[in-house]
Amino acid sequence: MDSSSLQNPHDDEATYRSKDAEDYFGYKSNIAETCDGENPFRLITAVRVDTNNTDDGDLLAEDARNLAEETGLRDLLVDGGYTHKEVEKCCRDQEITQHFTGITGQRPAAEKMSLAAPEWDGTRMVACPAGHEPFEQNHYETGRISGKMDKKFCDGCQHQENCFVEEQQEHYSYGFRERRVEVAQRRRRLDDPAEQEFLNLRAGVESLMNEMYHKDGEKTKFTGKIKVKNASIAKAMGRNLKRASRFLESEAKQEKSTG
Structure with a gap:
């Protein structure tokens, strides 16, 4: 009813x-x-x-x-x-x-890196947790954001095991809804x-x-x-x-x- x-x-x-x-x-x-x-x-x-x-x-x-x-x-x-x-x-x-x-x-699993860990300027990642900027970034009308990281930064990085990037043939990449970043930032403030x-x-x-x-x-x-x-x-x-x-x-x- x-x-x-x-x-x-x-x-x-x-x-x-x-x-x-x-x-x-x-x-x-x-x-x-x-x-x-x-x-x-x-x-x-x-x-x-x-x-x-x-x-x-x-x-x-x-x-x-x-x-x-x-x-x-x-x-x-x-x-x-x-x-x-x-x-x-x-x-x-x-x-x-x-x-x-x-x-x-x-709440995300404790072993996973929070999307609030990088430094963001709106939907643009200024620096990953290790201090590096993606060499390519995109923000779509659908609300999705994506980017590519140079392999020389990600290979052997101390955050590699729990990072949100995924290894590709020539680079590392990430992609998710900007909403997830906003929620992650709120959780960090709440803590x-x-x-x-x-x-x-x-x-x-x-x-x-x-x-x-x-x-x-x-x-x-x-x-x-x-x-x-x-x-x-x-x-x-x-x-x-x-x-x-x-x-x-x-x-x-x-x-x-x-x-």
Whole structure:
């Protein structure tokens, strides 16, 4: 049965979704908030509500450009479920760096060299792990990249056994989708302790989702996407006002005690 099939005769827009062996009915919401450590308090900057079977990346794609223009966004912290080509293209165009708390898919075998090991300039390999540049490189519209390495560099190289190049009659060659390089680079950043510490800033949004929805039992009082959306936006406005109010009260108390 299709996930968009009727779930409730009172709400013909509600859909079905299964996640982590749990069943969900209705709608889903994506929320963005500021999390810079220098901010005196956090502000909710975007609320997006859609049917429950909508991909997370599709929701973020609608907001990424607006967030860059309206907030000056430069670093976007998301979980692995937000991997999405349209979002990534928008982020590149807006010079936004995406930071993922996890990477979907299986981690490569430990004995295999990571495609993040070479030095890359976009899709061009500047230097292999041993410091040598391919004598020929190609980038195709299909997203595939390939190259050829001189045998004098690869023969006897210390990385030869686990390297991604393959020996040919007159040279060594490689070929793979550029997507694999992007994912490998994300995995390397994710293994960096400094990146892990930075990603901890995202933890606040989980408690925000609890404030917005889970305290109410995750069930909306409304039916229909537009009503559920408006209710979520109203809740977000209320949260922002409370946060601003608490900050102003704290500032006033501090000023009074100082005076």
